[in-house]
Structure formats: C-alpha cells, structure tokens
Amino acid sequence: MSPALRPVSSAAPPQRPRPRVVVVGSGFAGLNAALALAGAPVDVTLVDRDNYHGFWPLLYQVATAGLGPDDIAHPVRAIFAGHQNVTVRLGIVTQVDVEQHRVELDHGEVLLYDYLVLAVGSSTSDFGIPGVREHAFPLKTLPEAVHLRNHILTAFEHADSDRSAIPEGLLTIVLAGGGPTGVEMAGALSELIGTNLALDFRHLDVTAARVVLVEATDRLLGGFSERSQQEALSTLRNKGVEVLLGAPLAKVTADGVTLADGTDIAARTVVWTAGVRANPLASLLPGEKRRNGTVVVEPDLSLPGHPEVFVVGDVAAVVGGDDRALPQLAQVAIQGGRHAAGSILRHLAGRPTRAFRYRDHGIMATIGRQSAVAELPGGLKLRGTLGWLAWLAVHLVFLVGFRNRLVVLVNWAWNYVTWDRASRVILDD
Amino acid sequence: MSPALRPVSSAAPPQRPRPRVVVVGSGFAGLNAALALAGAPVDVTLVDRDNYHGFWPLLYQVATAGLGPDDIAHPVRAIFAGHQNVTVRLGIVTQVDVEQHRVELDHGEVLLYDYLVLAVGSSTSDFGIPGVREHAFPLKTLPEAVHLRNHILTAFEHADSDRSAIPEGLLTIVLAGGGPTGVEMAGALSELIGTNLALDFRHLDVTAARVVLVEATDRLLGGFSERSQQEALSTLRNKGVEVLLGAPLAKVTADGVTLADGTDIAARTVVWTAGVRANPLASLLPGEKRRNGTVVVEPDLSLPGHPEVFVVGDVAAVVGGDDRALPQLAQVAIQGGRHAAGSILRHLAGRPTRAFRYRDHGIMATIGRQSAVAELPGGLKLRGTLGWLAWLAVHLVFLVGFRNRLVVLVNWAWNYVTWDRASRVILDD
Numbered sequence: 001m002s003p004a005l006r007p008v009s010s011a012a013p014p015q016r017p018r019p020r021v022v023v024v025g026s027g028f029a030g031l032n033a034a035l036a037l038a039g040a041p042v043d044v045t046l047v048d049r050d051n052y053h054g055f056w057p058l059l060y061q062v063a064t065a066g067l068g069p070d071d072i073a074h075p076v077r078a079i080f081a082g083h084q085n086v087t088v089r090l091g092i093v094t095q096v097d098v099e100q101h102r103v104e105l106d107h108g109e110v111l112l113y114d115y116l117v118l119a120v121g122s123s124t125s126d127f128g129i130p131g132v133r134e135h136a137f138p139l140k141t142l143p144e145a146v147h148l149r150n151h152i153l154t155a156f157e158h159a160d161s162d163r164s165a166i167p168e169g170l171l172t173i174v175l176a177g178g179g180p181t182g183v184e185m186a187g188a189l190s191e192l193i194g195t196n197l198a199l200d201f202r203h204l205d206v207t208a209a210r211v212v213l214v215e216a217t218d219r220l221l222g223g224f225s226e227r228s229q230q231e232a233l234s235t236l237r238n239k240g241v242e243v244l245l246g247a248p249l250a251k252v253t254a255d256g257v258t259l260a261d262g263t264d265i266a267a268r269t270v271v272w273t274a275g276v277r278a279n280p281l282a283s284l285l286p287g288e289k290r291r292n293g294t295v296v297v298e299p300d301l302s303l304p305g306h307p308e309v310f311v312v313g314d315v316a317a318v319v320g321g322d323d324r325a326l327p328q329l330a331q332v333a334i335q336g337g338r339h340a341a342g343s344i345l346r347h348l349a350g351r352p353t354r355a356f357r358y359r360d361h362g363i364m365a366t367i368g369r370q371s372a373v374a375e376l377p378g379g380l381k382l383r384g385t386l387g388w389l390a391w392l393a394v395h396l397v398f399l400v401g402f403r404n405r406l407v408v409l410v411n412w413a414w415n416y417v418t419w420d421r422a423s424r425v426i427l428d429d
Numbered sequence: 430m431s432p433a434l435r436p437v438s439s440a441a442p443p444q445r446p447r448p449r450v451v452v453v454g455s456g457f458a459g460l461n462a463a464l465a466l467a468g469a470p471v472d473v474t475l476v477d478r479d480n481y482h483g484f485w486p487l488l489y490q491v492a493t494a495g496l497g498p499d500d501i502a503h504p505v506r507a508i509f510a511g512h513q514n515v516t517v518r519l520g521i522v523t524q525v526d527v528e529q530h531r532v533e534l535d536h537g538e539v540l541l542y543d544y545l546v547l548a549v550g551s552s553t554s555d556f557g558i559p560g561v562r563e564h565a566f567p568l569k570t571l572p573e574a575v576h577l578r579n580h581i582l583t584a585f586e587h588a589d590s591d592r593s594a595i596p597e598g599l600l601t602i603v604l605a606g607g608g609p610t611g612v613e614m615a616g617a618l619s620e621l622i623g624t625n626l627a628l629d630f631r632h633l634d635v636t637a638a639r640v641v642l643v644e645a646t647d648r649l650l651g652g653f654s655e656r657s658q659q660e661a662l663s664t665l666r667n668k669g670v671e672v673l674l675g676a677p678l679a680k681v682t683a684d685g686v687t688l689a690d691g692t693d694i695a696a697r698t699v700v701w702t703a704g705v706r707a708n709p710l711a712s713l714l715p716g717e718k719r720r721n722g723t724v725v726v727e728p729d730l731s732l733p734g735h736p737e738v739f740v741v742g743d744v745a746a747v748v749g750g751d752d753r754a755l756p757q758l759a760q761v762a763i764q765g766g767r768h769a770a771g772s773i774l775r776h777l778a779g780r781p782t783r784a785f786r787y788r789d790h791g792i793m794a795t796i797g798r799q800s801a802v803a804e805l806p807g808g809l810k811l812r813g814t815l816g817w818l819a820w821l822a823v824h825l826v827f828l829v830g831f832r833n834r835l836v837v838l839v840n841w842a843w844n845y846v847t848w849d850r851a852s853r854v855i856l857d858d
Contacts, residue, residue: 070497
C-alpha cells in the first residue's frame with residue numbers, strides 16, 4: 001500500500017503545538033507543580049541544578065550521621081519516568097526574560113515557555129554579619145551537610161590524638177539560629193556526642209565538647225506557641241545544650257564567634273542556620289521584592305503584570321489572610337506548586353484563576369530521640385514521645401520514593417534500638 | 430575511711446606494661462588482625478587514613494549507583510566500641526622505623542610498638558602507560574567511586590541537552606582491565622544504562638552509549654577456570670558490552686584511548702582497573718620486594734630478620750604451596766590478618782610461630798543481574814542464577830555490621846524487583 005493510499009485515520013491528526021510550561025526548581029514547590037501537570041495536555045520542562053529532589057527537613061540528620069546522603073535524595077528523572085509529557089533538564093538558570101518568555105541555562109540552552117513556574121527556593125543570608133560567609137558552615141544543600149559531618153567527626157579524631165586544642169574550641173559547636181534547623185541540629189548533635197562519640201572515643205572526655213545554640217531573639221522556634229518554645233528550651237538544656245537567648249552575633253572568625261554584648265566563644269565549628277533569603281534568581285524578575293528578596297505575587301501566585309508567570313515556594317512572598325507573608329515551610333511550597341499548576345490548567349481552559357489559600361497542616365520540630373513538638377490545626381499540640389511519633393509518621397509519609405522510605409525506616413529503627421548512628425564515616429571530598 | 434586505711438585488695442595490682450601492637454590499615458587484613466587481638470593481653474592501636482572499613486568487593490556498586498557510599502562503609506570505632514584494649518587512630522603513616530620500633534603519623538604523633546602488623550593494602554599502578562594518571566578514573570576508594578558515578582551520570586545529562594558530543598565519546602565508557610572489577614563494572618554499567626538510564630533519558634538514544642572492556646591478555650578473569658572465563662565473556666557480550674581481548678593500551682588522553690595496535694577509541698570516561706601494586710608504604714620496609722612492590726615475607730608472614738613485624742594482605746607477597754604468590758583477595762587478607770594476630774599471641778606465650786596456610790574459599794565475580802561465576806573449593810563451579818545467589822549470600826554474610834547488611838539487602842531487593850538503581854544522584858564534591 002503506497003503512502004498515498006493510506007487511510008486518513010492512521011495518519012497523525014494535525015496538532016496544535018501544546019503549551020510549553022517551564023518549571024525551574026525541583027524542590028517541594030517545583031516538584032509538586034510538575035507532578036500536578038504530569039499527564040495534562042501541556043509539555044513540561046523541569047530544570048534544576050541538581051539531578052535529585054532533596055528531602056530538606058531531614059538534612060540535619062545527614063549532618064549528624066543519622067542518615068546517609070543518598071537516603072534523602074531521590075533522582076528527579078526516576079520520579080517522572082512514567083510521565084511522557086515531563087522533560088527533565090539539568091542546568092543552572094542564568095537569565096529569565098519574562099518579556100520574551102525565555103529562560104537561559106548555563107550550558108547555553110534556551111527554553112521558550114508559554115507558562116513559567118519559578119520555584120528556586122531560598123539561599124543562605126549572612127545578614128551582613130562579618131565572617132559568616134568565610135567561617136561558618138551553611139546547611140542548605142546535601143554536599144554542605146556531608147561537609148559538616150566530615151568536619152565534626154574529624155574534629156573528634158584530632159582531639160583524640162591531641163587534646164591541647166580542646167580549650168581553643170576544637171570540640172565546641174556553635175549553632176547560630178534557634179529556628180527548627182538549629183533546634184533539631186542541637187538535639188541530634190548532643191545525642192551523637194553523648195552516646196555514639198562517647199563510645200567511639202573512650203579515651204576522650206566528651207563532656208569537654210560543647211553544643212552552644214545562640215539565638216538573637218528571646219525565644220526558640222519563633223512561630224510556635226509559647227508552650228512548645230518552652231518545651232524545646234527545657235529539653236535542649238536537659239540534653240546539655242547551652243542555649244543563649246537574646247544573643248545576636250557580632251562576628252564570626254576562624255577561632256569562634258563574638259556576641260553583640262562582647263562575649264567571645266571559642267569554637268572551631270560554627271553552623272549558620274539563622275538566615276535565609278530568596279534565591280538570587282528572584283532579582284531577575286521585574287516588580288516588587290520584600291526585604292528578604294522574596295517576590296511579591298498576586299493572590300493567585302502569579303507575577304504582577306505577568307499572568308503566565310508563577311512564583312512559588314520559598315522564593316515567593318505569599319501574603320496570608322492576616323496580611324503577613326506565609327512562612328517558608330515545605331507545606332506552603334507543596335500547596336503553592338500544586339496551585340500554580342492548577343492555575344495554568346484553568347487558564348488554558350479559559351477559566352479565571354483562583355486565589356491561593358494555604359491549608360495549615362501544622363508545624364513540628366524534633367528535639368532528639370523520642371521528643372518533638374507538633375502543633376496541628378485546630379489547636380492540637382503534641383509533645384514528647386507522642387509529638388515524636390507524629391513527626392516520624394509525617395516525615396516518612398512525605399519522603400519521596402518507597403525505597404528511600406524503607407531504607408530510612410530501617411536506619412531509624414536501627415538507630416532507635418541500638419542508639420547507633422551508622423553513617424558516621426568521614427567521606428573526603 | 431582515709432586512703433591510708435583502704436584495704437590492699439582494692440588497690441591496683443602492680444602491672445607489667447602490656448605488649449603494644451600497632452596495626453596499620455583497617456582493610457580486611459588489618460581489621461581482622463585487630464579483631465583477633467581484641468580481648469587478648471595486649472594493647473592494640475589500629476591506624477588508618479579513613480575512619481571506616483570499606484567493603485571493597487562492592488565498590489563497583491557505588492560507582493554504578495546501586496548502593497550509596499555509606500552502605501559499604503562501616504565506622505571502625507563502632508566495630509571496636511566494646512573492646513577496651515583496641516585504640517583507633519585516624520592518621521597517615523609517614524615513617525616506619527623497624528630498628529627503633531616506631532611508626533610516625535602525619536600529625537606528628539609517634540607510636541612505639543612491640544609488634545607491628547602492616548596491612549596497608551594496594552594502590553593503583555599505571556604500568557607506566559602514558560595518560561592513565563591524568564585522564565583515567567581509578568576505582569580503589571569510596572570518594573573515587575562517588576566521583577566516577579557523578580561523572581557518568583553527568584555525561585548523560587550533558588548528552589540529553591546536546592547530542593553533538595556523543596560521536597566524540599561523551600557516552601563511551603572504556604574499562605581498562607578484564608579482572609573481576611572490570612567485569613563486574615561492565616555488567617553493572619550495561620544494566621544501569623540499558624534499563625535505568627534508558628527510562629531516565631527517554632529523549633536520548635541510549636543505544637548510542639558504549640561500554641568497552643579492553644584487556645591486554647587473551648582472556649577475562651585470569652585466575653578463573655576457562656569455563657568461567659567463557660561464561661563471563663558470552664554474558665557480557667550478550668549484554669552489549671564490547672569486549673576486546675589481547676588489546677593492551679598504548680595511551681590514554683582526554684579524548685579517549687589508543688590501543689597498542691593503533692586503534693583509537695573516543696571516550697570521555699576511561700576507568701582504570703588494570704593495575705594494582707603494593708601501597709608505597711611498603712618501600713619504607715627493609716628487605717626484598719617483588720616487581721609489584723609487595724614485600725617478600727617469611728612463611729609465618731613476618732618480615733625477614735624482624736620476627737616482631739608482620740606484613741599481611743595485598744601489601745605482602747605471600748608464597749603459596751606452588752611457590753607462586755597468593756592472589757590479592759579479600760580471603761587471603763582476612764586469613765593473613767588472623768594468622769599474624771595468632772603468631773603474636775604464640776610469640777608472647779613463648780611458642781614458635783607457624784607457617785601461614787591459605788584455605789581456599791573459592792573465587793567469584795558477578796556479571797550483572799542474576800548472573801555470576803563462582804568457583805568453590807573441591808572443584809564445584811556455579812554460574813548463572815545459582816552463582817549469583819552464592820555471590821549474594823557470601824557478600825551479605827561478610828558485609829560488616831548488621832545495619833549495613835540490612836540496608837544493602839533492602840537496596841538489592843528493591844533493585845531486583847524494580848530494576849531500579851536508586852542511588853543515581855549526582856552529589857557534587
């Protein structure tokens with residue numbers, strides 16, 4: 001049968017080109033936007049500088065040797081393997097042109113879009129405090145967590161063969177910032193040191209090690225209820241963590257930190273969890289920004305004047321019902337990403353978009369073994385073991401990938417039964 | 430009760446200082462020497478440059494994204510947590526003085542010994558082939574395996590956005606050396622590419638990727654029976670691996686390799702598994718060395734003229750019954766380490782040492798999913814699925830640490846059921 005005689009029905013129907021959606025960022029916001037568009041009549045390109053989706057709420061577990069780096073990273077391409085309309089691209093966005101509808105990547109590729117979802121997250125901010133960038137360890141990425149784990153474990157190895165530097169802060173870890181990351185790090189560190197490292201370094205007096213949590217305001221866990229804040233404070237102090245409230249940092253040096261009141265703390269390890277600001281990519285967008293660099297968006301999460309551009313997750317200043325910006329939480333990012341996807345589909349269907357409404361699923365922070373604070377919607381507050389079980393369940397459920405979930409569960413169960421933290425290997429970079 | 434009135438029995442009895450044993454290296458040989466001395470009336474110091482014992486037979490699994498780096502590394506201090514007479518020291522040995530009985534570490538510490546067990550293993554040898562050191566990836570350490578994994582996955586990411594470099598070898602991987610590591614890498618790589626990466630990179634024709642195994646001699650798996658060699662060859666060729674036998678390398682460049690017969694193969698990834706030689710530390714010892722740098726030892730594994738120094742594992746040239754050196758195998762190292770420990774205890778008891786006799790537990794190599802060759806003592810040869818099950822069981826049993834074993838089992842079961850290789854994350858260093 002010659003081509004000319006082929007029945008019309010078997011030929012490809014003439015197709016309108018499908019709308020192109022570019023999603024930048026495969027964190028909670030971008031990943032969920034792309035997932036919500038999988039199978040929809042659009043062509044999605046998901047761009048990220050890493051080839052994995054990181055489960056950042058557990059990053060502190062990697063930094064404290066409770067989990068291996070691969071346990072909280074899931075390959076993005078694996079997530080979308082079954083979704084024909086989603087293309088994944090590894091690359092760093094260098095330019096966003098909202099007039100020309102184009103995104104440029106570092107390797108020279110240009111992506112043209114009909115809709116753009118910008119979900120590039122936050123980055124570390126030093127608040128202009130001298131020495132933070134040079135001397136403090138950030139804790140925002142997987143390599144940073146591995147690097148910090150190596151550094152802490154190596155300090156104990158050095159102390160084991162030469163105790164002379166201990167008074168100079170060789171075993172002193174200052175955590176700057178009393179938010180969830182600082183509190184969770186402090187709890188996990190005190191357990192790592194008090195149990196595992198105490199056994200590992202029998203000839204070393206690990207009570208000489210100090211974990212110091214410094215917070216500029218007069219409370220831990222800003223945003224939580226006063227009862228949870230008190231619970232976190234007393235739990236950490238019971239674990240031997242030195243918590244300094246109302247203690248802003250003046251500077252960080254190679255030898256330690258200086259507080260605003262002039263106090264010096266000798267410390268070879270300073271972890272900076274205090275400051276986040278919007279990813280610098282936000283500055284490529286036109287329009288108003290908040291002081292922390294976040295992009296002010298319309299109620300439907302679109303960029304003012306650009307109904308085809310959505311800004312979601314930590315990079316967006318989403319104003320809640322009380323006229324205050326929503327916190328930079330995983331849940332806000334997840335729901336925001338889904339809302340942007342929904343708005344694109346409504347737009348394509350010729351229907352008006354709707355305002356984003358955040359459904360509060362609560363907030364939680366763990367403070368070590370069998371202790372956590374959880375504040376659920378409706379005023380339900382859990383703490384202690386119950387809070388910890390809630391935290392465990394929520395984090396397992398949201399961890400992407402069944403295999404990761406299973407391995408993390410094995411690791412946790414192992415840690416729990418044996419008090420072991422099996423990932424305390426120093427993997428040189 | 431004043432100190433003067435304290436009964437004599439509670440005072441510490443006057444003690445002869447206990448013999449000091451320094452074990453250098455926490456690989457199979459050193460670890461087993463130290464384990465065999467745990468609880469014995471000696472003070473053991475175990476020195477290694479890393480703080481973990483690596484399970485090197487599975488290193489190729491890390492390089493091919495089947496396991497995470499932490500899965501095959503077990504903290505050495507955790508292994509000896511219950512053994513009071515074993516002290517662990519992180520450090521690089523810079524000097525060994527067998528006359529003065531002293532070992533110097535890079536951080537300046539000096540360890541004095543009554544007995545020394547040198548188990549520093551092997552390192553990569555380039556056989557003098559130009560370009561190997563500059564352009565080929567070695568595969569002897571955990572960071573090297575992670576680096577290679579990153580490199581291979583990144584090559585596919587680059588190819589996905591720009592196909593132009595594929596003919597220049599962007600997706601060509603040359604494995605130099607047809608020993609167990611080369612064969613196992615080839616099998617695992619062909620599966621990684623043919624299943625996972627084929628799904629991950631839907632828009633890329635992964636059949637353009639090439640895995641080329643080049644071997645200087647006319648056979649794979651030297652040391653195995655001819656039947657196993659044939660089995661490995663046909664299995665790899667069925668998997669699409671290009672196996673070139675009798676093909677010595679002339680040089681490696683940034684663009685690929687040149688064979689001795691002048692053939693050029695364009696390849697952006699060249700993995701060098703062909704050459705091992707003794708750790709350069711061997712040269713610090715007096716006495717005869719073999720051409721590959723290994724130390725010639727007495728039948729009881731001691732250094733000639735130094736009955737208090739034992740050289741075991743890959744760094745030793747242990748002559749077997751047929752006057753040939755024993756192969757550099759994990760089992761030889763494990764048994765040698767135990768034998769050295771036993772010799773020290775016999776020496777202390779005033780009894781003569783005995784000649785080391787290697788008990789052959791067989792050799793095995795896996796060639797991918799459900800396929801392996803295993804040659805057990807007594808002439809029993811397994812292949813295919815049965816060989817693979819034997820391989821699986823042996824590797825699980827010997828993997829140090831119950832938690833590692835459990836996590837590796839979960840990972841393997843997951844890989845097996847789903848064909849997934851979940852560790853394919855590019856973790857920048």
